[in-house]
Amino acid sequence: MSFVWLSLSLFCAKNNWNKLLEEGIEVFIKDQKAINNYAISFNFLSGENIRLSLQATREDALDVAKGADDFFKNYFSLANFTVKKIRFPIDGVFKPMPMNSIQYGLYHGTPKTLDDVTNLTNFSKILIRALKECTIDDETIITFAFYLQVSLIKILIKHVKAAVDLMFITNRMENNETEIQEEIVLDVALLDEIALDIMQTERFDIELDWLNNWIDFNELELKKITGLNRSIEYFYNNKVSIISNCLGLNDNSRFLLNNGIQKALRKYLVHNHPDNF
Structure with missing residues (x-):
């Protein structure tokens, strides 16, 4: 069976990350049975964002990608998160991405080995459990x-x-x-x-x-x-x-x-x- 990884970047202010973890990412993953493994990481390139890497079979990948796009666009539209103003001049060379948005392909999210997959999925589960009720x-x-x-x-x-x-x-x-x-x-x-x-x-x-x-x-x-x-x-x-x-x-x-x-x-x-x- 052939698997692929989808690379999503969810942009929103860091003080809303706990809500995104609990009400967004955790809910989406539980509802998407086609997701085999996943990895979560915090990132600050082009703005505060959570990277969400999803592993699915090649046959299911398109459906998972469409499901993620629909889910998170709807989630951000209903969440009513505040948007931070972009301050100029901008530090670094990366263009700021729109806040409260989902972006694709900004990083390479494929773990190298099966051990890496196991470690990252387990770490991501623990991260959600530990931080979803904290102001981050x-x-x-x-x-x-x-x-x-x-x-x-x-x-x-x-x-x-x-x-x-x-x-x-x-x-x-x-x-x-x-x-x-x-x-x-x-x-x-x-x-x-x-x-x-x-x-x-x-x-x-x-x-x-x-x-x-x-x-x-x-x-x-x-x-x-x-x-x-x-x-x-x-x-x-x-x-x-x-x-x-x-x-x-x-x-x-x-x-x-x-x-x-x-x-x-x-x-x-x-x-x-x-x-x-």
Whole structure:
């Protein structure tokens, strides 16, 4: 059976993304039985937008594309989202796209491997569950990434002989403090509290059940690589790449995220494994 990927870009203001996720994308995907897999990512080229990649059979692709066009044009017409004014001069070389619109073919949305498809579809499901009831802004996105990345490290701790060995992960994060402008101020104490909660909690309550799903999925994924010539570092870096790409993290965001993780985990490891430091 032959499959194709459709590349859609849904343009609307970032503060409306949670509504678009819950009332638009989630509803459309549930109604479209011909969609085999999908991938969601945040993007900022030509304006704030959510990229929605849809996998369908070649036979069903045209119907899925028409269904998406009809659904999202109708959705935007009824949503009554506000439209941000375009400010000139425009940063960059990309022409701004109309807000509250659906655009096609602005990116190449075909995952390379079956593992990529599985990872992206699972990540997209978790993204919807986690963020559909939140007002999405830069801080929300970084905090979400913090939850995901710290929980990955929690999983890896079980597979690393000494806790101190885990520091290779955070130490390899490339931060250039002199070149980064910190436009977002994160609550360091809150990040420390979140990291401690993630590390010490076996199973999370219903509000964070999406995090249980993320941990369960990645524990199974990690077991798969034990018989392959793939390292724990490869596993971690691949997952971090998915998080970064799907959330549209820029250099500033990555710096703040990595810096927050380094500091929070160092505090945790020093406190819980003092003999190693």
